[in-house]
Amino acid sequence: MLIIDSEINSLRGVLEPWFAVQYLDSENISKETLKYSDALIIRSTRKYGKETLLGTNVKFIGTVTSGYEHIDTGFCEENGIFWTNAHGSNAESVAEYISAALIAISKKTRPLNELTLGIVGVGATGGEVKKKAENFGMRLLLCDPPKNLNDNIFDADIITLHCPLEKDTWYMVNEDFLKKMKRGAWLINAARGAICNSEALRYALQSKHLGGAIIDVWENEPNIDASLLPLIEIATPHIAGHSAEAKINAANMLVSSLGEYFNIEELKSKTLPLPQKLSNFAYSIREDDAEFRKTPRNFTEIRNKYQRKAELNLR
Numbered sequence: 001m002l003i004i005d006s007e008i009n010s011l012r013g014v015l016e017p018w019f020a021v022q023y024l025d026s027e028n029i030s031k032e033t034l035k036y037s038d039a040l041i042i043r044s045t046r047k048y049g050k051e052t053l054l055g056t057n058v059k060f061i062g063t064v065t066s067g068y069e070h071i072d073t074g075f076c077e078e079n080g081i082f083w084t085n086a087h088g089s090n091a092e093s094v095a096e097y098i099s100a101a102l103i104a105i106s107k108k109t110r111p112l113n114e115l116t117l118g119i120v121g122v123g124a125t126g127g128e129v130k131k132k133a134e135n136f137g138m139r140l141l142l143c144d145p146p147k148n149l150n151d152n153i154f155d156a157d158i159i160t161l162h163c164p165l166e167k168d169t170w171y172m173v174n175e176d177f178l179k180k181m182k183r184g185a186w187l188i189n190a191a192r193g194a195i196c197n198s199e200a201l202r203y204a205l206q207s208k209h210l211g212g213a214i215i216d217v218w219e220n221e222p223n224i225d226a227s228l229l230p231l232i233e234i235a236t237p238h239i240a241g242h243s244a245e246a247k248i249n250a251a252n253m254l255v256s257s258l259g260e261y262f263n264i265e266e267l268k269s270k271t272l273p274l275p276q277k278l279s280n281f282a283y284s285i286r287e288d289d290a291e292f293r294k295t296p297r298n299f300t301e302i303r304n305k306y307q308r309k310a311e312l313n314l315r
Contacts, residue, residue: 001037001057002258003029007304008041008064010251014272018264034058039262041254044070045300053081060261064250066090066125066241067192069165084257086250088124090241093308094190095128097240098160100285101214102136104234105158105186109211113137118156120172121146121163121191129160146172154180158188165192173197178204186233190216190240198225205231216240222299229296234289237299243308244275283308 002019004011005026015021024033026045031052034040039060042048048061049072061083063071068085076083106112117133119126122144133140143153147168153159159181163169173187173196181187187210189196198219204210212233218224221238229235252271259267292302 002039002041003034003037004041005029005043005045007043007045008251010064010247010272011041011254014251014255014270015258015267018258018262018267031055039258042070046070048072049075053079060084060258062086062254062257064089064247064254067164069192082261084254086253089249089253090243090246091124091128093243093246094125094162094240095132096243096283096308097190097216097236097285098129098188099132099136100283101160101188101190101234102133102138102158104214104285105212108233109157109186115139115157116141116155118143118153118159120144120149120153120159120161123162125191126160126162129162149177151180154182156185157182158186160188161191161195163191163195165194169195171195171197173200175200175203178210181210183209184211186211187213188215189213193218193221193224193238198228202228202231222303224296224299226296229293234285235292235296236285236288237292237296237303237306239288239303239306239308242303242306247307248272248274 002015002021004021004023006023026043029052034052034056036057038057040058041062041064044063044065044067047070053075058081061071061076061081063085066085066087066089071083073083102112106115109115113136116139118141119129120143122130122142126144130140141153141156143149146163161173171194178200201213205213214234215232216236217238255267255270
C-alpha cells in the first residue's frame with residue numbers, strides 16, 4: 001500500500017501498476033490511515049514523525065520538496081524508516097524566480113551589471129542562481145556553507161538566501177545580520193521563512209536601512225503575518241520552486257527512489273515527460289505578487305493551485 005498526498009498531481013495514475021495507491025489530503029494522513037501502508041509520499045505542509053508514523057507499517061517516506069525539515073529524520077533513522085527528498089529538483093525554477101526578482105530590483109536601482117549579489121548557500125539552487133547572475137554581469141560574493149558567514153558578504157547590494165532550515169540557519173538573518181547589510185541593500189528570501197526573523201526585517205524596512213525585500217517564504221506558513229506585506233516590495237506564497245518542470249523533476253526522483261528501495265526495475269528507469277514551456281507567455285513576478293496580495297489568507301489554496309509554465313519575463 002502506498003499513500004500519496006492528494007495535492008501531488010504529478011504522480012496521479014503513475015504508480016498504480018506496482019502499488020495499491022490511496023490519495024489523501026495531508027490533514028487526513030494519520031497513524032490510523034497509515035497503519036497498513038508500506039510507503040508514504042508527502043509535501044512540506046505539515047510535520048511527519050513519531051505522532052504519525054509510530055505503530056504503522058511505513059518503511060519508506062519521500063517528500064517531493066528539496067527541504068526535509070518537516071520529516072523527523074532522527075525518528076525515521078532510529079526506527080528503520082528510509083527517507084528521501086527531491087534535492088535540487090526545483091533549483092532551476094527557483095533560479096528563474098530569483099532572476100525575475102533581480103530584474104525587478106534593477107528597475108528600482110541600477111543595471112544588474114553595476115550591482116553586487118551575495119549568495120548565502122551555493123548548493124544546487126544557489127549554484128543555478130550564480131550562473132544566472134554571472135550571465136547578467138553581476139559581481140558575486142559567495143558564502144558556503146552558510147554557517148561560515150563572514151563580513152565580506154555584507155558588501156553586497158543584494159543578498160539572496162539559498163540554505164536549508166537547520167540549527168545553524170534558524171534566524172540567521174536577525175537584527176545583527178540586517179544591520180551589517182549596506183544601507184539601501186536588498187534582501188531576497190526564497191529558501192525557508194524561519195531563516196529570517198520577521199520582526200528584525202520589519203524594523204530594517206521601516207527604518208529604511210534596507211532598500212527593500214522580496215519574500216517568497218514566511219514564518220508560520222500558511223498563517224503568515226499579513227501586516228508585513230505593505231513593507232515588502234514583492235511578496236509571493238512560497239511558489240518560487242513551483243514550476244511545472246520542478247514538479248515533474250521531483251516526481252521522477254521519488255519514482256526512482258521507490259524503484260530502488262522496493263527493487264522494482266521498471267521504476268528505477270521510469271521518467272515522466274517534462275511539459276513544454278509556454279514561451280508565448282512571459283513570466284511576470286509582479287503578477288504573482290498582485291495575485292497574492294488580493295487574498296493573502298488564501299496562502300495554501302494559491303500555492304496548491306500555482307504552476308508556472310511561462311518563460312522568464314525580461315521586459
